[in-house]
Amino acid sequence: MTDRVEVAGIGMIPFGRYRSTPVEALASAAAVAALRDSGVERSEVQEVFCGSSFSGSMPGQRILALIGMTGLPVTNVSNACSSGATALREAVTAIMSGRIDVALVIGVDQLTQFRGGTLPLEASDLDAATGLQMPALYAMRAQRYMAATGATEKDLAAVAVKAHKNAVHNQYAQYRREVSVEEVLSARTIATPLTLLMCCPTGDGAAAAVVRRYRPGSGPAVTVEASVLQTGKHRTGFRDLSFSELVGRTAHLAYEEAGMSPEDVSLAEVHDAFVVAELMYYEALGFCPRGDAAALLASGATQVGGRIPVNPGGGLLCRGHPVGATGVAQICESVWQLRGTAGPNQVEGARVAITQVTGGGIRGVDHGACAVHILSLRD
């Protein structure tokens, strides 16, 4: 690909609980922050893409009305946990196609509307009607993953310990307190073997990005080198739950599109909605061979300062996971890293970031949607 899209500006709000704030207000704050960060005027934005899973009808238009941006094409994107990243992909595609030069991408969700508990899956889905929700699905993955690899519950807990340690310095994270392995293991059981601290929190949040056609020679920029979306293959029967075929496939396509390999990556923002997911995604993203994720974590390689820092800001486990916002928040945190402004969690010399979201619980499918982006720093 010869043309490129650059991420000209980003902004997000601290994720947390904002039960009495309208969702449009949460998102408008992120949108204004991204516009200001980019220096792009509202009048220059040609299209808007809004990713949200639980904000009802036309969230994009409702948000834009609050910031005086109306009358332009708005695409609302619903793809569960991949909504925000899918919205970004749509914006990237619109620019790459030549249709437009500048777009605003917003990701938002307000999960406190559900008053606690697990997220509602589709009532018509037989697995959901049988009593499955996301934590239970990941719990069964964890059981198989541990049986297949020899990983232990302490290894699962170690993912949460790293996340919490990283989040202490992330002003946008919902949880910012260090925890110990013992505290993680003894927290309330959600679905065996997962405890409360092994699951991302329920909360609200919004993030936004201004993307535009990249003009070489315009100075340092963060460009999008890959933007890939894939869907899990539906299987009625046997499926290996200990490895994510979907994420492996999506990542492979992304590396191919970018002309890169896992060794080129400086840092990764992965979909650690549940601790076992981070371990599985080390393998699916090619950071270690299959079965070696717990050892990779234990070696320190995925800590800030290690060979391949993963979720240096605390990931979904601590930042939180208002589903539509997450994909765009990963872009925000990646851009700060690539610009060198990430503060205490800065990954030294960061030049390439990979972001990955994977979501949607649908019967018979290894998740409904996975979106992977690769960003690169250009001088």
Added chain:
Amino acid sequence: MAEVAERVGAGDGAVDVPTANDRSPSVHWLPSADAVSGVGDQFRIVGSRCPACGWTSFPPCDWCANCLNGPGLDAFELPLRGTLYSFTEVHAAPERFDPPYILGFVDLQEDMRLLVRSRTTPSELYMGQEVALVPGAIGRTPSGEPLWSYTFVPAGSDD
């Protein structure tokens, strides 16, 4: 209210199951009374099989997702024995499911895996275990009526 026809299972796992022919509105089978019903020797789980390519599915459906044959596929009785692929004891769940409860993936044959509830004590279960499917109560519908479906027990305990 459904007439109690038979007590299925033993001890703590025993359940009262409606008659095989009971179609009264208050008896709710998941996914449907056409797909699963009956007691004892009459217990059946019925899906679809494509007469053209042999692809099987559950619940019953009109179209073959493999070869697009349809509308209309053959009825297919699922095996009532399988292997427990993975399971978990769910604690955080909607109240109508009466948590904590066991949820597991049961492989009935290479191309048929079901998500199944169980009332067996978790310490009696292990991955790779041979299990049998029997009717059981799994909670209540969103509107509060009793909900029945297939459940799994260790194979041999259903004899």
